[in-house]
Amino acid sequence: QVQLVESGGGLVQPGGSLRLSCAASGFPFSNYYMSWVRQAPGKGHEWVSSIYEDGTNTYYADSVKGRFTISRDNAKNTLYLQMNSLKLEDTGVYYCAEGWRTSTPGGGQGTQVTVSS
Numbered sequence: 390q391v392q393l394v395e396s397g398g399g400l401v402q403p404g405g406s407l408r409l410s411c412a413a414s415g416f417p418f419s420n421y422y423m424s425w426v427r428q429a430p431g432k433g434h435e436w437v438s439s440i441y442e443d444g445t446n447t448y449y450a451d452s453v454k455g456r457f458t459i460s461r462d463n464a465k466n467t468l469y470l471q472m473n474s475l476k477l478e479d480t481g482v483y484y485c486a487e488g489w490r491t492s493t494p495g496g497g498q499g500t501q502v503t504v505s506s
Contacts, residue, residue, distance in 0.1 A: 391415040391496065393485050398500030405475050409500055411468040411485030419443075419463035422489040425470045428499075429481040436492040437483070438470065448490065452478075475504045 397409040409425070425437040438449045438459040447459050458471040468485050480503050486495035 393495040393497035395497050395500040398502045400503045402506055406473045409470040413466045418466040421487045423468045424486045424491050426484045426486050426494050427481040434492045436490050439490050477504050480504045
């Protein structure tokens with residue numbers, strides 16, 4: 390059974406940083422593209438970033454490019470999202486998902502990120 394467990398969210402001031410993690414189980418993690426998806430309050434799901442199975446290539450939405458870094462540790466079945474220079478508009482629930490440039494959450498509960506002064 391596929392299980393994705395996101396963690397690492399919290400309350401941070403504008404300009405701050407957070408590191409999100411996604412622990413994956415129940416499927417061959419190292420064989421899958423993985424993505425981060427977010428949902429801002431009152432809005433739909435938005436693709437944030439994707440990474441190749443082996444981590445050699447990464448892609449970002451224009452809204453986070455240069456500020457966020459996606460990475461993975463296939464030995465630990467874990468996906469990460471390092472978020473720097475956070476903005477108010479980064480507030481939302483962040484989900485990880487299997488797949489390439491998907492805006493569909495992977496079924497985990499997500500982790501709340503709140504950027505506020």
